[in-house]
Amino acid sequence: xxxxxxxxxxxxxxxxxxxxxxxxxxRQTVISIESGRYLPSLPLAxxxxxxxxxxxxxxxxxxxEEAGP
Amino acid sequence: MMTLIPARLRWPALxxxxxxxxxAAWLVRGGRLWWVSIMALILTAIHVIRLYRLGGxxxxxxxxxGSRPDERQQMISLRSxxxxxxxxxxxxxxxxxxxxxxxxxxxxxxxxxxxxxGYGYLFGLGSYGVAEEGTPDDADTGRQTRPPVRP
Numbered sequence: 001x002x003x004x005x006x007x008x009x010x011x012x013x014x015x016x017x018x019x020x021x022x023x024x025x026x027r028q029t030v031i032s033i034e035s036g037r038y039l040p041s042l043p044l045a046x047x048x049x050x051x052x053x054x055x056x057x058x059x060x061x062x063x064x065e066e067a068g069p
Numbered sequence: 070m071m072t073l074i075p076a077r078l079r080w081p082a083l084x085x086x087x088x089x090x091x092x093a094a095w096l097v098r099g100g101r102l103w104w105v106s107i108m109a110l111i112l113t114a115i116h117v118i119r120l121y122r123l124g125g126x127x128x129x130x131x132x133x134x135g136s137r138p139d140e141r142q143q144m145i146s147l148r149s150x151x152x153x154x155x156x157x158x159x160x161x162x163x164x165x166x167x168x169x170x171x172x173x174x175x176x177x178x179x180x181x182x183x184x185x186x187g188y189g190y191l192f193g194l195g196s197y198g199v200a201e202e203g204t205p206d207d208a209d210t211g212r213q214t215r216p217p218v219r220p
Contacts, residue, residue, distance in 0.1 A: 025139040028129050038141050 088113025
C-alpha cells in the first residue's frame with residue numbers, strides 16, 4: 001500500500017522526529033510507515049490524515065501495491 | 070501497582086525484583102555455593118543500570134525498556150512474545166516425548182510447561198473475544214443467513 005506521508009511531511013518542512021512527536025509515535029514508526037514496512041492502525045491512519053488535512057483514502061492508496069514511495 | 074512506578078523505572082524495577090528473588094533463593098539454599106547470590110546481585114545491578122540507560126535512548130528497544138512503546142513497538146513486542154511462547158510449547162513437547170521414550174521421571178516439568186502454554190492460549194482466545202460471536206443483525210428479518218462454508 002502506497003502512502004503520501006513522506007511527500008506531505010517534506011512539503012511542510014517537517015523532520016521525521018517532529019512528525020512523530022506531533023502524532024504521538026516514535027520516529028522509528030514514522031520511518032516504517034513512510035517506507036511502507038508498517039501499516040498503521042485505523043486510529044493512527046485517521047490521526048495522520050487529519051494532521052495533514054487530508055482524508056484517509058487520499059493519504060493511503062490501497063490500489064497501489066507498491067511498498068513505499 | 071506498576072502504574073505508581075514511573076514508566077522508565079518499571080522494567081528495571083521488575084528485573085531488580087527478579088534478581089533479588091534469584092539471589093535470595095541461592096542464599097536460602099546455603100551450602101558452598103552461597104556466593105552465587107552475590108554474583109546474582111552484581112549481575113542484576115549491572116543489568117538494571119543498563120536497562121535504565123537503554124530506556125532513555127531513541128530506539129525501539131529503548132521505547133520498550135522505558136515502557137513507552139507506540140502501537141508498532143507494542144505489536145513487535147507482542148509478536149516476539151508469541152514466538153517465545155510457541156518455542157516454549159514446541160520445546161516442551163519435544164522434551165516430554167523424549168522423557169516418555171526413555172521412561173524418565175523428569176517428564177513433568179515439560180508437561181506442566183506444555184499445559185500452561187496450551188491453556189494460556191485457550192484462555193487468551195476466550196479473553197480476547199473469540200467467543201463474542203453475537204447475533205446476526207438480520208436475525209429478525211426472516212431472511213436465510215448463508216453459512217460461510219458450503220455443507
